[in-house]
Amino acid sequence: MYELGVVYRNITRADRAAADGLAALGSATVHEAMGRVGLLKPYMRPIYPGAQVSGTAVTVLLHPGDNWMMHVVAEQIREGDIVVAAVTAECTDGYFGDLLATSFQARGARALVIDAGVRDVKTLTEMRFPVWSKAVSSKGTIKSTLGSVNIPVVCAGMIVNPGDAIVADDDGVVVVPKAMAAKALEAAKAREANEGAKREKLASGVLGLDMYKMREGLEKAGLRYID
Amino acid sequence: MYELGVVYRNITRADRAAADGLAALGSATVHEAMGRVGLLKPYMRPIYPGAQVSGTAVTVLLHPGDNWMMHVVAEQIREGDIVVAAVTAECTDGYFGDLLATSFQARGARALVIDAGVRDVKTLTEMRFPVWSKAVSSKGTIKSTLGSVNIPVVCAGMIVNPGDAIVADDDGVVVVPKAMAAKALEAAKAREANEGAKREKLASGVLGLDMYKMREGLEKAGLRYID
Amino acid sequence: MYELGVVYRNITRADRAAADGLAALGSATVHEAMGRVGLLKPYMRPIYPGAQVSGTAVTVLLHPGDNWMMHVVAEQIREGDIVVAAVTAECTDGYFGDLLATSFQARGARALVIDAGVRDVKTLTEMRFPVWSKAVSSKGTIKSTLGSVNIPVVCAGMIVNPGDAIVADDDGVVVVPKAMAAKALEAAKAREANEGAKREKLASGVLGLDMYKMREGLEKAGLRYID
Amino acid sequence: MYELGVVYRNITRADRAAADGLAALGSATVHEAMGRVGLLKPYMRPIYPGAQVSGTAVTVLLHPGDNWMMHVVAEQIREGDIVVAAVTAECTDGYFGDLLATSFQARGARALVIDAGVRDVKTLTEMRFPVWSKAVSSKGTIKSTLGSVNIPVVCAGMIVNPGDAIVADDDGVVVVPKAMAAKALEAAKAREANEGAKREKLASGVLGLDMYKMREGLEKAGLRYID
Amino acid sequence: MYELGVVYRNITRADRAAADGLAALGSATVHEAMGRVGLLKPYMRPIYPGAQVSGTAVTVLLHPGDNWMMHVVAEQIREGDIVVAAVTAECTDGYFGDLLATSFQARGARALVIDAGVRDVKTLTEMRFPVWSKAVSSKGTIKSTLGSVNIPVVCAGMIVNPGDAIVADDDGVVVVPKAMAAKALEAAKAREANEGAKREKLASGVLGLDMYKMREGLEKAGLRYID
């Protein structure tokens, strides 16, 4: 349950270098490296293909049809942040458009992750300000009810704490608890290190069955080949 | 409830200049300018990004899996029209493809808005004939049951009257009652007029909190800042 | 119901030339030519626009969250195949990424059709390895339970037998029973043959109502024109 | 598009006897008798089984999360009315509970049809005040924005005009335009008249194939029997 | 892909005693006994609680909005059958009501399983003719297109062959291939045999952790208890 009407100004952010470094690895590798946890539901989609970012979360809790707190969170953004917005109930309204994006970008935000709708996607695409959302909608919002900024929120099924690291790309959005960011980066890099060699082998026609030595396991499990 | 088997040939269309002028403003601004009404449900998506059109609605009511009336409506299209197609029950079939698009385009139609499916989207994209639909599907349709043309229809949850103005872009589809088209255009232009100045301010780092003078209202509502 | 833990190595594939020829016609024309059967549900979407392929199906049955059999099916791929993957329960996990795609491509596969999720879509797009899926998700999978390869499966609501011809493009995915592939190709070509002439007529402003001689039928059905 | 902030006090209601008589026939028979039009989307479900009512519509347009107008519409209810509530955007909040039901019932309302949520369903069931809704939810609503009363609304995909006849039961909700109520009742009664005889025949083992003389039509259509 | 326009009259049905015996075990136990395969998607729900049946499948393939073949399948029903109905595309129309139920019941059918809608559910409940469906809808259907009877169909995601055993209850619908019916019954009975003893133990407060000897496995997997 949520604490309403508060703005936490001093939050601890994940290690800067770690949070920044995750983008290059991508959401799938980071998710894998963390033991397959931290993924937001796959209905969260980018508004344009190809964006790949990471950063530190500032969180905002919104009410359905009300984007007042988006202006409040803007002030809390620091260089390298990604705004993570949750709503207290299901809503597809367009909470965010090109004016707010201009403001967020000016404050140093790299992206918005919102469990609701977004609009002005054409302009946002031209501005190269990426948004992951569950809907695109022209529907505007009012400014009348208090939510909160920088409290723990549930966004697309996942708990996000202020300061956590976020990595997002065409495959989805992954949250990395701030305490684990450095370790997650290291693990992800390790995973990726030998991908090049594997890719080359597979490209040459070697089968995963042989490269990963799966044949014995499959046989043990009872796999039968029928001609 | 719907009147079936009729084609209204003489409909009053929204003021031409107003209907044409809405495109430049876009669906979000027009929707906002009208007091946040008139938006079709956000599941209506364009088949390719970047299209931005406005025009006058000719409406058609279809039966599930039957596109006979699409040929009937083609004859009623005039230069500057947008065809708005509703179905009497949920259906995702591909009612419309490149041949019909060729015909619609030849008659002067600017777009199709259909609460069902569309196909040949690759060719439609090459032709630059935009369609907003709820699905893409190869599934063809038969031609055996009468619907109607130019009656009021419910398309994606919204009543559309023949002759209403329609504006559609990447953010969605908005219907403007014909009697309000000129006023809506004016209001939308007014909204947009001072957007440039606002954008500049926000880009320079000024916060919406200050630009919109929200701080007092937030304090009154009880917002607490915690360090 | 499914036979588990088996791999059929020798399957009869649809006639090569026929299977290859379907791509040029596209899913909508082939679907139409077959009497409007064989279409997978329209939630199956391509990961990038513009891909248009056909080939012969090798099938794989997977368990939720487990992609072990993807490595098993890789060995059964021959030049010109399309892998069709079904899951025993609803799942949106990312079963397939760039490493498996490298392997599939090296073995001669042209595409993947999967009733689940896919990841690394940015790299897959760069590789031009097309995938039709119901979701995109960073979520990885384990390798612990046996499914089957080259058994009949239900993919997105449609039965696919190993060796059937598959045609997929921006409009969707259609399966053609292997015994009907040659006939389907011929029928589809016949359909397309006179499309050029029709398109020209429609482009010149001739109405479908006249070109298809629909006016009498509509009148008989009781259509009334009201001025 | 909707006119906001108005209450029409004097509406013409469908013929009383006709509106009352429809309940006994049921939604399926009435829908059939009207030529299969007028059905609200099938996600509209009754809160308890067995309720079967008909009456005249008073309509109300609500905003998401705001039930202020429910109190306004209460005053417009007359004996024999059914309240039909639409919302300007998707919402599942519980707009209606036992207090409002007590008020509606005291004013003579027979039921509520709402394209949103309802709560206190246990008490409503005990009170035998039936509601057809798209959701059940504890979530309450505020009272701050004007909608309208007795304007035409779109409820679950169907246009409902104030004064139209409504029939609702376990199978769904059907709207009958007020001008057609008497005729629809008559047609529905005619349909039902010979159902008893049919039921007896079918119960004795006679096939619909023979009773409806379908065999010839099926043969003509090409049906083949294979032993 | 489906063969259209055919009725197979002579099908091999699952062993009678086995098909009949499955009802007492219930869908969950049978599903478990078969190795967790054969379950239709969980959106298939009974129209009233408490029905628990099993029998042999006669299958029917329908077109969207067309129930002509329901009359054709009626003739193929024998004592102890359950009709399994699939549709060639998504549809929620009410294909089946009290008249058809009277006919099916007279022919010896025990239930209907339909991947679409049903109506007259109040009367069907009174008749105690159970139906598992994906929707309830007043919407009637026409009789104009040929499907097929007793071909293999895909119903709610699962292949059902004519003659297969079906078991359905409040938990869902399971299909048992005819060749496995006797074995499945035996396995299900074995599963159930020692459930009584287990239930007594658990009721007395013994934990599954101890009864199933799970503690060692959990410890091995690394479970940590924190006080």
Add this chain to the structure above:
Amino acid sequence: MYELGVVYRNITRADRAAADGLAALGSATVHEAMGRVGLLKPYMRPIYPGAQVSGTAVTVLLHPGDNWMMHVVAEQIREGDIVVAAVTAECTDGYFGDLLATSFQARGARALVIDAGVRDVKTLTEMRFPVWSKAVSSKGTIKSTLGSVNIPVVCAGMIVNPGDAIVADDDGVVVVPKAMAAKALEAAKAREANEGAKREKLASGVLGLDMYKMREGLEKAGLRYID
């Protein structure tokens, strides 16, 4: 993000009397009394109507298709608890049936709230062990992966901490943070105190418009009555 493989044995539970007292008020009143927060998504539905319970949460985090931790959580149940089960990804499998219910009931649990599926609902109904779930499914689960017990979880979109108070009935499920349970009970009682008087007034025909003195506010907001 979740901590995996841990069981917290000593949790602080909400005040017993407060947690127990909430049931009588019901989820809607409690939700209202708390300022309209704490409601799980409305897709959570009871398996039978009429159950109304409250208690203290013990939480369990499960993996898709794996109910191993359900046996682990059983040991942590104390008299008056309600088990709240979350899953790391979307799943509708039947994690819970009559055997586990027997065990939970023997340990003192009053209900299960699970963001997944349940089975044996007929027996659970007979046992009067209520379950709120998002699905009913015969599909069983395996026992192979560690989750956690008594960590904070996200269940149907809401954070639930171990020891929080839960109230659930036909209208839905509400979570009350343990520290607020007593206050929430008091507030809910206060809300209910004057409901009797209100109900009587409304039953006598007094309008909410007058009882709540809404007329002035509506007039101020601009409501127009048209005769």
